[in-house]
Amino acid sequence: MHPDLVLTNARLLDPGSGNLLPQDALVLSGGRIAGFEAAAAPGVEVLDLDGAVVVPGLVDGHLHPVSGAERTAGADLSGCTDLAGLRAELASARRELKDGQWLRGWGLDPNAFGDLPVSADTVGLVLDGIPAAIDLFDAHSMLVSRRALELAGIDGPRRFEQGSAAVVCDPSGRPTGLLLEDAACELVEAVAPRPSFAELCRATAEVLRRMAAAGLTGGHAMDANGESLAVYAALEEQGRLPLRLRIAPWVQPGAGPAELAELIRRQGEGGRRWRVDGAKLFMDGTIDNGTAWLEHPDCHGESTGAFWPDPAEYTRVIGELHRAGVPTATHAIGDAAVRHVLDAVERAVAAHGPGARHRVEHVETVPDDTVARFAALGVTASMQPTHCTEYTRADHTDNWSRRLGEERANRAFRCRDLADAGARVVLGSDWPIAPFEPLGVMAGARHRRPGRDLRQPPHLPGQALTPLQALGGYTLAPAWAAGEEDRAGRLAVGHRADLTVLAENPLTVPDTELAGVPVLLTVSGGEVTHRAV
Numbered sequence: 001m002h003p004d005l006v007l008t009n010a011r012l013l014d015p016g017s018g019n020l021l022p023q024d025a026l027v028l029s030g031g032r033i034a035g036f037e038a039a040a041a042p043g044v045e046v047l048d049l050d051g052a053v054v055v056p057g058l059v060d061g062h063l064h065p066v067s068g069a070e071r072t073a074g075a076d077l078s079g080c081t082d083l084a085g086l087r088a089e090l091a092s093a094r095r096e097l098k099d100g101q102w103l104r105g106w107g108l109d110p111n112a113f114g115d116l117p118v119s120a121d122t123v124g125l126v127l128d129g130i131p132a133a134i135d136l137f138d139a140h141s142m143l144v145s146r147r148a149l150e151l152a153g154i155d156g157p158r159r160f161e162q163g164s165a166a167v168v169c170d171p172s173g174r175p176t177g178l179l180l181e182d183a184a185c186e187l188v189e190a191v192a193p194r195p196s197f198a199e200l201c202r203a204t205a206e207v208l209r210r211m212a213a214a215g216l217t218g219g220h221a222m223d224a225n226g227e228s229l230a231v232y233a234a235l236e237e238q239g240r241l242p243l244r245l246r247i248a249p250w251v252q253p254g255a256g257p258a259e260l261a262e263l264i265r266r267q268g269e270g271g272r273r274w275r276v277d278g279a280k281l282f283m284d285g286t287i288d289n290g291t292a293w294l295e296h297p298d299c300h301g302e303s304t305g306a307f308w309p310d311p312a313e314y315t316r317v318i319g320e321l322h323r324a325g326v327p328t329a330t331h332a333i334g335d336a337a338v339r340h341v342l343d344a345v346e347r348a349v350a351a352h353g354p355g356a357r358h359r360v361e362h363v364e365t366v367p368d369d370t371v372a373r374f375a376a377l378g379v380t381a382s383m384q385p386t387h388c389t390e391y392t393r394a395d396h397t398d399n400w401s402r403r404l405g406e407e408r409a410n411r412a413f414r415c416r417d418l419a420d421a422g423a424r425v426v427l428g429s430d431w432p433i434a435p436f437e438p439l440g441v442m443a444g445a446r447h448r449r450p451g452r453d454l455r456q457p458p459h460l461p462g463q464a465l466t467p468l469q470a471l472g473g474y475t476l477a478p479a480w481a482a483g484e485e486d487r488a489g490r491l492a493v494g495h496r497a498d499l500t501v502l503a504e505n506p507l508t509v510p511d512t513e514l515a516g517v518p519v520l521l522t523v524s525g526g527e528v529t530h531r532a533v
């Protein structure tokens with residue numbers, strides 16, 4: 001065994017027990033953890049960590065690297081909290097445009113509209129005469145200008161195979177500019193200019209570099225949209241893929257047998273650090289857009305339907321994927337959507353026996369009996385605590401809470417209840433929906449406050465995770481969800497040398513200080529991908 005890298009003077013943190021291991025060195029060889037005895041060998045790099053804390057490499061359980069890199073190329077509107085602020089940001093983005101260029105923006109929070117409709121008319125003159133497409137923060141909806149509607153030939157309502165997709169129209173049937181769900185947004189995307197492949201690679205590489213610097217060694221990428229897979233392959237070849245990505249392509253309503261067979265065939269395709277593994281499905285949309293699937297309508301009478309017009313068809317697809325050994329991840333936000341996914345998994349396991357590991361993404365509002373079913377069925381809950389702490393308010397004056405009403409807004413984002421009920425809870429950011437910094441997400445999971453203003457009261461403090469639960473959500477849980485618990489997620493001999501080195505022990509640092517702890521070193525498969533020591 002010839003070591004590649006030796007780390008000494010380290011505090012080695014076990015995410016299972018929360019204890020420091022008795023050893024203080026780590027020997028990496030052949031991309032794996034080879035042992036704990038530092039032995040001098042010629043030509044081997046030895047890094048003295050000076051008491052820094054080594055944790056297993058942090059893995060974001062839900063992100064979108066390529067589509068996120070593309071989306072975040074436009075104006076960042078995530079800081080706009082009211083219409084005046086939004087108009088000012090758009091005006092300054094408009095001034096930068098060259099003739100005929102599209103105005104693109106992202107991260108728009110519908111709360112900026114207050115009680116007014118999210119529409120091109122509400123935004124007003126600043127969008128007049130130019131093609132503009134703005135992603136709302138949930139990435140399930142887009143606000144486009146009249147000119148963009150014209151270029152896309154959208155002049156009235158449309159029907160889609162995705163149940164909750166819509167061209168929103170006013171009572172006279174005139175589109176307002178708001179497009180709901182992928183199928184509707186795609187109408188405009190199809191006529192908007194796209195970045196070149198090289199530009200996309202450059203943008204993605206930069207995002208991945210920043211992710212590695214934030215301590216991420218891996219991520220579960222929840223789409224293979226557009227040229228994503230080609231981008232990963234190209235970046236790997238150029239030595240610019242610092243994260244290990246597990247990629248779940250989408251299965252959309254209307255997918256026929258040939259499409260499913262193709263998805264099953266592609267499982268395992270990939271390179272050294274990227275691999276197609278699993279499928280991503282949607283059972284509903286979002287609360288904010290009124291496209292979630294709730295047992296009872298929201299206060300506008302919306303969020304009553306499934307994303308699959310025939311939910312039984314979804315159940316059949318889950319059965320088929322389970323039989324083929326394909327792990328699935330289903331976006332399900334409303335209580336009815338989550339229930340339906342769990343029913344489908346239950347039926348698949350009853351029919352074909354245990355096998356592929358399934359998960360539900362987001363799980364925003366569910367009753368007690370649904371919480372209990374996750375552990376019983378072995379379904380992973382994939383949670384994004386910062387969606388709650390950054391985009392809803394503790395006093396429930398935000399759009400999301402008002403739509404749901406007190407009872408349902410109070411049984412929401414139940415990270416702690418799920419963990420305490422024995423469910424495996426994977427944590428993630430859903431970047432670009434929320435910032436990807438893993439320490440920030442773990443901090444939000446613990447203090448339940450918006451990272452930008454820690455003086456705010458905590459939102460649903462009863463759902464706060466313990467420091468150990470939060471760390472497990474970035475280490476043990478994603479390893480299990482990926483079926484890699486025998487080779488990832490812990491500091492053990494034979495495990496992959498995916499490591500994150502922090503200046504402080506994340507379990508003992510105060511919740512409100514965690515996000516600021518320096519990331520000193522990130523190692524992926526024994527290779528240093530970020531270094532600040």
Ligand SMILES: [Zn+2]
Binds near residue numbers: 062063064222430
């Ligand atoms: Zn997502």
